[in-house]
Amino acid sequence: MSDAMRAETVRITGHGGDEIEAYLAEPLDGPGSGGVVVIHHMPGYDAATKEITRKFAAHGYLAICPNLYSREAPGASPDDAAAAARANGGVPDDRLVGDVAGAIEHLKSLPLSNGKFATIGYCSGGRQSFLAACSLPLDAAVDCYGAFIVGSPPEGMPLKVGPIVHLAKDLSGPLLGLFGAEDQHPSPEQVAELAAELDKYEKVHDFHTYEGAGHAFFAVDRPSYRPEAANDGWRRIWDFFGRYLAS
């Protein structure tokens, strides 16, 4: 097995049969690989998220990141697309699930696929990773500091985001949660509430909250980056996917 990989923009069929853009990164050879759908953060389908997608391929996974803002802003730069999506009220939950399902179908069609799939998402994508794992048959999911799984956003805000903790009973696979102790969205209390809900339904989950870290501690291009938390988080992600996505 070599370490060669290919990374490129592809077109996939998303929610409602819409053709959307996605970034695919895949090892070129080796044994069957698990598939990871990377759900980008609210600032969009940007260079940092594409780098994360390539990181999964470098670790032997088939990885794809759908551009959740494809419809609002086809061909626009990621920051313009994120601004347009925000002005439009954000990504509806049903559309997110349809786009993730389409991304999984694309991964399934790849010759190296071993038929196992997971989602991982950051920031707003953390909530969406949980949502996908409660709506689709997945082998694992990772939630990195997703806000508003528990708790409602402030009144009067135009974004179509509401609490989804009631979906915990439908979680289809093990959930790894990585959070910052100094984050308020989600707060440690909200993380504890989600954990209690998962306990109630005997859903396998593994949550870690890092001291000295707030929101977005994985983001290497932002002041919120906390290397110790991020490095330990990555170690846990590789261990988790090694257990649940292996052939």
Next chain:
Amino acid sequence: MCTYQTATLDVSGSGKGADGWFPVTRASVYFDHPVHAPAEHTLNVDLLNPDRGAGARVAVELDAASARALATAIIAMLESAPPGLVEESLRT
């Protein structure tokens, strides 16, 4: 954190974007992660024309103190304009 909180409003005027001047029709205002400014959170304003596509955008990301100072300066300038001028501009 991602605050999600966003104020959106109709506006009327012009902005200068990557392809020159264009009419602006909508604005978004939010305190959240910036794309470029070296801070965890900034006050962000997007002046938009959705009919012309997502690229028809004038964006600024300001630290909170700058944003307050700018807002104060805008209100002060409107309030100190010669009598009748602001009202007249709204009629045209």
